[in-house]
Amino acid sequence: AQSVTQLDSHVSVSEGTPVLLRCNYSSSYSPSLFWYVQHPNKGLQLLLKYTSAATLVKGINGFEAEFKKSETSFHLTKPSAHMSDAAEYFCVVSALPRGQNFVFGPGTRLSVLP
Amino acid sequence: GAGVSQSPSNKVTEKGKDVELRCDPISGHTALYWYRQSLGQGLEFLIYFQGNSAPDKSGLPSDRFSAERTGGSVSTLTIQRTQQEDSAVYLCASSLALRTGGFGETQYFGPGTRLLVL
Numbered sequence: 001a002q003s004v005t006q007l008d009s010h011v012s013v014s015e016g017t018p019v020l021l022r023c024n025y026s027s028s029y030s031p032s033l034f035w036y037v038q039h040p041n042k043g044l045q046l047l048l049k050y051t052s053a054a055t056l057v058k059g060i061n062g063f064e065a066e067f068k069k070s071e072t073s074f075h076l077t078k079p080s081a082h083m084s085d086a087a088e089y090f091c092v093v094s095a096l097p098r099g100q101n102f103v104f105g106p107g108t109r110l111s112v113l114p
Numbered sequence: 115g116a117g118v119s120q121s122p123s124n125k126v127t128e129k130g131k132d133v134e135l136r137c138d139p140i141s142g143h144t145a146l147y148w149y150r151q152s153l154g155q156g157l158e159f160l161i162y163f164q165g166n167s168a169p170d171k172s173g174l175p176s177d178r179f180s181a182e183r184t185g186g187s188v189s190t191l192t193i194q195r196t197q198q199e200d201s202a203v204y205l206c207a208s209s210l211a212l213r214t215g216g217f218g219e220t221q222y223f224g225p226g227t228r229l230l231v232l
Contacts, residue, residue: 034220043118044205044223090156094219102147102221104157 002027002095004105012111019078021108023065023091026072031095033074035065038088038107047089050074061085086112116140118224120206126230127196135191135227139208146189147209147221148181152202160204163189196231203228 007022025031035047048059055067061084065076074091091105119138127133139146148160159173163183174180178196183189193200207221 036223043225044207046220046222049220102157102159104149106156 002029002031002093002103004091004093004103006089006091006105006108008108009106010109010111012113013081014113015083016080019063019076019081019085019110021076021089021091021110023074023076023105024072025074025091025093027093027095029095031093033065033067034092034094034102035059035063035074035076036090036092038090040087044090047076081110081112083112083114086110118206118208118222120204120224120227122227123225124228124230126232128232129198130195132192132194133196133229135193135204135229137189137191137206137208137224139187139189139206140222141187143208143210143222144186145209145219146183147207148189148191149205149207150175150202151205151226157205160191193229196229198231201229201231 003026005024011021013019030052032051034049036044037047038044047063048057048065050057050067058064063076063078065074067074088107088109090107093103118140121136125133144165146163149157150160151157161174161181162170178194181189181191191204203226205226206224209219209221
């Protein structure tokens, strides 16, 4: 079985400070890992994905994530938060070659304070 | 190009009524997924279509839920005899599914249908 844990349900940062959203996964197979963002009343948008190439993945809007197999982690970071980053962030693991192959974490709500 | 579209964007219905939710995937995408997102929750997988293969229905919560995909394109999710606990946002996604089962493929999501059962 595969699963995703997002350690923080809510993260609050000040504008201009670094962002760290934590994600740990478990999988019996070599996984692909994704981060999606969902702004209020908007659809899910892909931020970045890891598919067994470079372990440090750069995404849109200045976000990046590092795949660490030894720690089974895929934490999302950004050097400097912007007000527009306030949203819900979902870590996703894909490791099973069948339909239910996207397993979503419970999400982390990011608040950015002025 | 056009993304995944869903209709209606909002649906209010009375308990016990049937509802149909529609999804138009990205042209050329062979895989289509339905998810449910309840208030404050993550996404719950419902059903998966891949080409002409039999759909993976393992996520459907009860036999009141069904879905079909006509001509390998448009999909309809039907909920019969709706209950209040069915209230949620229903999301559709599609992917190219170049690999078997869509493993590792990026899924592109529609804006969702917000269903409220009174």
